[in-house]
Amino acid sequence: MLDDVRVVLVEPSHPGNIGGAARAMKTMGIHDLALVRPRRFPDPQADWRASQATDVLDAATVSSNLEDVIADCGLVIGTSTRERRIPWPTQAAAEFAAELARDGSRGRPVAILFGREVSGLTNEELQRCNLHLVIPANPAYPSLNLAMAVQVVCYELYKAAELGETNVRTGWDRPYATREELEGFFVHLEEVLRAVDFYDPKAPRQAMVRLRRLFERVRADETEVGMLRGVLTHIERAIEDQ
Amino acid sequence: MLDDVRVVLVEPSHPGNIGGAARAMKTMGIHDLALVRPRRFPDPQADWRASQATDVLDAATVSSNLEDVIADCGLVIGTSTRERRIPWPTQAAAEFAAELARDGSRGRPVAILFGREVSGLTNEELQRCNLHLVIPANPAYPSLNLAMAVQVVCYELYKAAELGETNVRTGWDRPYATREELEGFFVHLEEVLRAVDFYDPKAPRQAMVRLRRLFERVRADETEVGMLRGVLTHIERAIEDQ
Numbered sequence: 001m002l003d004d005v006r007v008v009l010v011e012p013s014h015p016g017n018i019g020g021a022a023r024a025m026k027t028m029g030i031h032d033l034a035l036v037r038p039r040r041f042p043d044p045q046a047d048w049r050a051s052q053a054t055d056v057l058d059a060a061t062v063s064s065n066l067e068d069v070i071a072d073c074g075l076v077i078g079t080s081t082r083e084r085r086i087p088w089p090t091q092a093a094a095e096f097a098a099e100l101a102r103d104g105s106r107g108r109p110v111a112i113l114f115g116r117e118v119s120g121l122t123n124e125e126l127q128r129c130n131l132h133l134v135i136p137a138n139p140a141y142p143s144l145n146l147a148m149a150v151q152v153v154c155y156e157l158y159k160a161a162e163l164g165e166t167n168v169r170t171g172w173d174r175p176y177a178t179r180e181e182l183e184g185f186f187v188h189l190e191e192v193l194r195a196v197d198f199y200d201p202k203a204p205r206q207a208m209v210r211l212r213r214l215f216e217r218v219r220a221d222e223t224e225v226g227m228l229r230g231v232l233t234h235i236e237r238a239i240e241d242q
Numbered sequence: 243m244l245d246d247v248r249v250v251l252v253e254p255s256h257p258g259n260i261g262g263a264a265r266a267m268k269t270m271g272i273h274d275l276a277l278v279r280p281r282r283f284p285d286p287q288a289d290w291r292a293s294q295a296t297d298v299l300d301a302a303t304v305s306s307n308l309e310d311v312i313a314d315c316g317l318v319i320g321t322s323t324r325e326r327r328i329p330w331p332t333q334a335a336a337e338f339a340a341e342l343a344r345d346g347s348r349g350r351p352v353a354i355l356f357g358r359e360v361s362g363l364t365n366e367e368l369q370r371c372n373l374h375l376v377i378p379a380n381p382a383y384p385s386l387n388l389a390m391a392v393q394v395v396c397y398e399l400y401k402a403a404e405l406g407e408t409n410v411r412t413g414w415d416r417p418y419a420t421r422e423e424l425e426g427f428f429v430h431l432e433e434v435l436r437a438v439d440f441y442d443p444k445a446p447r448q449a450m451v452r453l454r455r456l457f458e459r460v461r462a463d464e465t466e467v468g469m470l471r472g473v474l475t476h477i478e479r480a481i482e483d484q
Binding site for chain 2: 020023026027028029052053094135136137138140141143144145147148152158159162163172173193195196197198207211214217220224230231234235237238
């Protein structure tokens with residue numbers, strides 16, 4: 001699906017934003033960049049902001065009109081923050097990404113249009129779109145930088161395409177301690193607390209319940225429980241040795 | 243919840259990224275920016291990239307060390323892309339945002355640390371974090387620009403805070419311990435471990451890092467940290483009394 005996504009920047013003014021958009025795309029596995037009447041391109045500013053994504057810039061197409069860029073596309077999506085006079089079908093970025101991941105691109109490029117830094121897309125351009133995409137944002141200041149908007153939309157597409165419901169794996173290096181090991185630790189802990197006279201005789205259970213809750217919710221691994229047992233053993237020896 | 247989020251940039255090199263981060267924050271309703279040893283700030287590049295978010299820059303704090311910036315925080319979250327030798331509890335940005343929206347900040351600032359443009363956060367900095375946050379990205383080029391990373395994380399926080407499905411609240415009865423309280427506990431713990439001769443002289447740091455990781459990820463509340471300090475004090479007295 002990501003291979004079919006084409007990011008289209010319409011009349012970007014600042015070459016830095018073109019480079020920033022290229023980098024943003026590549027971090028999310030998207031490589032097809034089309035530029036419509038960029039004010040300055042190529043440009044050293046674009047290369048600098050692209051960092052390791054100059055390959056995306058090098059492969060970008062430059063065109064003098066939008067129609068050519070979207071002619072072969074199966075879906076054309078316009079990004080927009082402003083309200084339009086005639087309401088258009090509108091989706092939040094995450095919602096569209098989920099739908100695209102589910103339904104696929106059906107073998108045709110999917111163009112996502114990003115407008116000018118100051119004025120966005122024109123009404124005519126927005127009316128060439130199947131639907132409009134919005135990035136949820138602070139109503140008092142919803143004005144994302146152009147490359148930032150590309151980053152957020154590509155991020156949502158990447159998440160939907162590559163991760164679906166699954167999330168990052170933590171990659172822990174040890175199994176959880178067994179219940180038996182954990183209960184053994186609690187017994188040992190209670191002995192040590194008694195030996196150091198920790199308990200408030202008026203409310204002896206309260207402290208132990210709070211400590212248990214803490215060591216329950218941390219879901220300790222077997223190495224950690226072994227280490228905690230080691231600490232308790234050292235404390236006992238230090239008391240006896242004196 | 244968004245009012246309690248503090249974005250912390252650790253040693254940013256490029257003032258443009260500071261401005262870009264400020265703008266990204268404001269578009270997502272987040273305003274508390276802290277800078278640790280910025281190479282150049284204030285700077286016209288920062289103002290230019292901030293666009294209409296110069297108010298966030300103007301209110302930013304500048305500090306010479308990270309400890310001061312996070313001392314009052316209830317949660318400290320480190321952003322990271324690299325694998326670490328000792329795995330730390332890790333969540334994807336969306337997952338953490340959903341959890342924070344559900345559980346709340348419990349009245350303490352939540353610091354989200356973003357590292358240097360080239361090298362990220364150091365191991366020491368990452369070990370001062372309750373958990374690590376990752377932005378799902380193209381494994382072949384996961385290197386988001388610093389301000390872009392701020393944009394994506396703030397976007398997820400905004401979505402979760404403002405749009406999220408309301409879920410059950412955990413309804414905890416105490417605020418998180420502050421970072422300062424937690425660091426005080428670690429110092430105390432290390433003293434006691436030394437007093438009971440716990441350390442393996444061949445690998446003294448290894449054990450402490452694992453113990454730190456355990457007590458970072460449990461996100462202890464202030465009563466729990468107070469109780470743990472009480473246990474440590476009782477152990478010290480028991481050793482001396484003998």
